[in-house]
Amino acid sequence: MRKKYLFYVLAIVSSFILAIVATMDSTICFIFHQNSWNYWVCALAVFLVGAPITLLIVFILSLPINGKSLGSKLDPSFKRIRLVKREELSYYLLAGAANAIQTAGYYLILSRFGDPSMALPFNQIVILYLLSIESIAEKNSPTMAELQCAIIVTFGAIMSSLSMGGLDIKALLVVFLIINPGWCVVSIYQRKLKLLKFGGKPNDSINIRFWNVIFSTIFVVLIALIVDKSLLLQAFYAASKYFPLLGVLMSLGFFSYVLYIRALGIGKASVTQAIRASSIIFVIPFSILLGRFFYADSLHLLIKLMGIVLVILGITSLSLTDVKAYLFINVKQGYSKGVLMEKIWKIKGVESIATIAGGTDLIAKVRTRSLGKGYERVIRRLEEVEGIEEFKWQSILKEWEEI
Amino acid sequence: MIKAFVMMIVKVGELENVLEQLRKIPNIESISVVTGEWDIITKAGVETLEGLMKLTDKIQLIGNIEKTTTQVVEKEISL
Numbered sequence: 420m421r422k423k424y425l426f427y428v429l430a431i432v433s434s435f436i437l438a439i440v441a442t443m444d445s446t447i448c449f450i451f452h453q454n455s456w457n458y459w460v461c462a463l464a465v466f467l468v469g470a471p472i473t474l475l476i477v478f479i480l481s482l483p484i485n486g487k488s489l490g491s492k493l494d495p496s497f498k499r500i501r502l503v504k505r506e507e508l509s510y511y512l513l514a515g516a517a518n519a520i521q522t523a524g525y526y527l528i529l530s531r532f533g534d535p536s537m538a539l540p541f542n543q544i545v546i547l548y549l550l551s552i553e554s555i556a557e558k559n560s561p562t563m564a565e566l567q568c569a570i571i572v573t574f575g576a577i578m579s580s581l582s583m584g585g586l587d588i589k590a591l592l593v594v595f596l597i598i599n600p601g602w603c604v605v606s607i608y609q610r611k612l613k614l615l616k617f618g619g620k621p622n623d624s625i626n627i628r629f630w631n632v633i634f635s636t637i638f639v640v641l642i643a644l645i646v647d648k649s650l651l652l653q654a655f656y657a658a659s660k661y662f663p664l665l666g667v668l669m670s671l672g673f674f675s676y677v678l679y680i681r682a683l684g685i686g687k688a689s690v691t692q693a694i695r696a697s698s699i700i701f702v703i704p705f706s707i708l709l710g711r712f713f714y715a716d717s718l719h720l721l722i723k724l725m726g727i728v729l730v731i732l733g734i735t736s737l738s739l740t741d742v743k744a745y746l747f748i749n750v751k752q753g754y755s756k757g758v759l760m761e762k763i764w765k766i767k768g769v770e771s772i773a774t775i776a777g778g779t780d781l782i783a784k785v786r787t788r789s790l791g792k793g794y795e796r797v798i799r800r801l802e803e804v805e806g807i808e809e810f811k812w813q814s815i816l817k818e819w820e821e822i
Numbered sequence: 823m824i825k826a827f828v829m830m831i832v833k834v835g836e837l838e839n840v841l842e843q844l845r846k847i848p849n850i851e852s853i854s855v856v857t858g859e860w861d862i863i864t865k866a867g868v869e870t871l872e873g874l875m876k877l878t879d880k881i882q883l884i885g886n887i888e889k890t891t892t893q894v895v896e897k898e899i900s901l
Contacts, residue, residue, distance in 0.1 A: 772899050775896065782827055782893070782895075813858040819852060
């Protein structure tokens with residue numbers, strides 16, 4: 420299967436399940452609100468049920484069938500449930516803490532709006548944060564096209580989140596300062612976890628999700644103990660009362676996240692998040708089912724639909740503008756291939772580089788947003804590297820990759 | 823694990839047929855259709871050099887490929 424197709428299938432299926440999860444979330448928020456339980460109780464109850472349910476699912480997925488685990492059908496890297504490895508611990512701690520905080524923020528927003536089609540687009544603004552962080556962490560600074568797409572997505576998200584009462588500034592602050600930075604940290608560290616290799620094999624998304632839920636539960640409980648211990652008692656009561664509903668929610672959430680984490684292992688976090696933004700379309704039928712989509716008047720409805728179109732346009736452009744190429748490089752006599760390899764690896768846009776035995780000395784794979792950027796960011800830098808005899812650029816027109 | 827790039831030049835009009843045959847060969851990690859000196863660049867991963875020979879043999883047996891070159895990876899850095 421082409422890697423690109425698998426990536427899109429994973430991200431889109433994940434976003435469809437996410438739309439169902441968001442609908443259930445808003446229903447749960449409504450029920451909790453009626454019981455006078457706040458958003459912290461909601462987040463606590465979700466994780467208190469989520470931890471044992473996720474454990475049960477991972478145990479079932481660990482069952483062997485024809486020599487392979489059941490979960491290997493979901494993620495071929497998965498063998499069985501396992502303990503956290505030392506090199507993973509810091510990533511789990513950071514992702515768990517961020518997930519705990521952003522979940523509480525998410526339920527706060529949901530309890531304010533009630534309509535999942537209004538709350539979900541807010542989350543898509545996280546792309547801006549991801550683009551900024553990727554530019555620092557992954558030697559891949561955003562291009563003008565990426566910035567334009569990100570701005571389109573942001574404005575679209577704000578437009579589609581407009582409510583009858585206009586813009587809710589307090590809610591926007593929660594989104595910009597709590598939910599999106601939190602989710603950004605979760606995405607970055609989940610991707611880092613997915614890219615880890617143990618014994619030459621890639622890390623699996625099932626154990627990553629399981630341990631993320633466990634660590635998030637620990638942090639949610641710790642925060643509740645610090646803030647107000649009575650929240651924990653309320654959450655235990657709520658969890659026992661609505662166990663089946665919360666159990667279904669967390670089971671669906673588990674599969675949505677496993678697919679999302681697998682997609683993160685293939686594509687950049689910002690692009691995965693961009694495709695996952697399609698959940699804002701999938702959520703519309705569910706929102707209509709809840710009878711909330713048509714609460715707005717025709718003008719608001721039009722603005723909302725325009726916002727959704729903008730988000731989709733932005734994410735499509737973001738994910739489809741990609742130029743890849745192979746660079747065949749020959750090194751001058753008297754220069755070390757190893758040293759040059761390290762120098763070329765530092766050039767932005769170089770995804771991989773290999774020293775070769777044969778006619779060519781080095782083969783690098785490059786990914787940029789445009790051919791122009793390829794010239795500016797790669798070729799010009801390459802020409803500054805001393806010791807290169809000649810290089811050839813071969814643009815990739817089409818590509819298949821085995822996953 | 824031994825990794826190698828296999829580059830090939832394909833007869834005009836036979837690209838789709840060759841791609842179809844290449845996609846059936848196990849151990850090929852990626853197939854790229856490129857512009858320039860070569861038409862197709864494939865990346866393969868095999869356990870032994872004998873495995874690499876078997877793989878290149880399979881590629882050689884595909885008709886309509888004019889020229890192939892195999893270059894073995896000594897060291898690789900990737901994201």
